[in-house]
Amino acid sequence: MNRIIFITVLSLIAGSSSFCKKTTPPGTNVTTSGGQNVTAERSNTPYSIEVFAEGLSVPWSIVFTDSARMLLTERTGSIRQIVNGTLLEKPLKVFEDVAAEGEAGLMGLAVDPEYVNNRYVYVSYAYESAVGMKVKVVRFKDTGEMLSEEKVILDDIPAESYHAGCRIKFGPDGKLYITTGDAGERELCQDKDNLYGKILRINSDGTVPGDNPFPGNPVWSYGHRNPQGIDWYPGTGIMYSTEHGPSGFDGPGGGDEVNVIVKGGNYGWPEVSHEESREGMVSPVLVYTPAVAPADCMFYRSGVIEQFRNNLFIACLRGNAVIRVVVDENDPGKVVSADKMSDIAYGRIREIAEGPDGSIYFSTSNRDGRGRPAEKDDRIFRIKAK
Numbered sequence: 001m002n003r004i005i006f007i008t009v010l011s012l013i014a015g016s017s018s019f020c021k022k023t024t025p026p027g028t029n030v031t032t033s034g035g036q037n038v039t040a041e042r043s044n045t046p047y048s049i050e051v052f053a054e055g056l057s058v059p060w061s062i063v064f065t066d067s068a069r070m071l072l073t074e075r076t077g078s079i080r081q082i083v084n085g086t087l088l089e090k091p092l093k094v095f096e097d098v099a100a101e102g103e104a105g106l107m108g109l110a111v112d113p114e115y116v117n118n119r120y121v122y123v124s125y126a127y128e129s130a131v132g133m134k135v136k137v138v139r140f141k142d143t144g145e146m147l148s149e150e151k152v153i154l155d156d157i158p159a160e161s162y163h164a165g166c167r168i169k170f171g172p173d174g175k176l177y178i179t180t181g182d183a184g185e186r187e188l189c190q191d192k193d194n195l196y197g198k199i200l201r202i203n204s205d206g207t208v209p210g211d212n213p214f215p216g217n218p219v220w221s222y223g224h225r226n227p228q229g230i231d232w233y234p235g236t237g238i239m240y241s242t243e244h245g246p247s248g249f250d251g252p253g254g255g256d257e258v259n260v261i262v263k264g265g266n267y268g269w270p271e272v273s274h275e276e277s278r279e280g281m282v283s284p285v286l287v288y289t290p291a292v293a294p295a296d297c298m299f300y301r302s303g304v305i306e307q308f309r310n311n312l313f314i315a316c317l318r319g320n321a322v323i324r325v326v327v328d329e330n331d332p333g334k335v336v337s338a339d340k341m342s343d344i345a346y347g348r349i350r351e352i353a354e355g356p357d358g359s360i361y362f363s364t365s366n367r368d369g370r371g372r373p374a375e376k377d378d379r380i381f382r383i384k385a386k
């Protein structure tokens, strides 16, 4: 973990973000801290990329409840269903109290590991409370026709229209992990006794597990700026996370991070960012400058597309890209190579998920106010084995 890989990526279509001020050097350069070049692995793989759904509004999270049914959140406030490849016109649920401004809105979606028995799904979204914007995580029972039996699992997560998190995902340990942003209060991210800039770990009923690092505290790791992607290397408890680096107003632009998350770890924000490191703080395994704005990340498990098995895929907003990361199968906390997939150019990419069919699904985010939408955006694409 002390081996940091610094990455300079090809300047991807600039101008889609008001934060985009830097000029970017040409070419792709991947180096380790030892200075040796890492040969970028090419994705000459037998797959096709096809449109799976279109006409969506900022799809934020994609899950599957069975092999025929996808649920997705639209940041503007709806949960939509795609059944046997058809987008149903009527949303499964519309959230009237969503605060959809800036980067916030209806965000995370997760399916209970015991869904087959209990039909629970979990949603995270921003809303206006009496004391300003907050994020909450809410559980529903999915009847197939509607979401019912609303129960708040976790509330009062600090939020702001920027840096509002909020990815939710069940880990291999059956616990629910929640990423939270710094909500513009970066000095609070180093304090373990609040929910600013954290990765949280709770039981699915909202209680705090007895084996969390800080007793009675949902905090699993801290010192984060705005992590929006988490996943675990298949067959292990090794957790990766993607995190947005500073935007200029709160530090030098770039410095987007991929981290390996350890229990109780301090990830440095705002004390350190970019290539800085400090005793007692965990350094990232990948750093991206200029920014690629990594949203979700996903390990590819099924191996239906054999070459992608156990690779990490990162959906990038400002980078207009999907980055494929090969990790060391003998030491999965180490990165071997990281490479932009050259055949994906659909603008901003926010969400990426593996389907029960072994296809990879990813969504555009060109209608989020920072993109240049194509006529049928936003869309979900499918990477399918040929």
Ligand SMILES: [Ca+2]
Binding pocket: 223, 257, 267, 268, 269, 272, 273, 282, 284
């Ligand atoms: Ca960090």
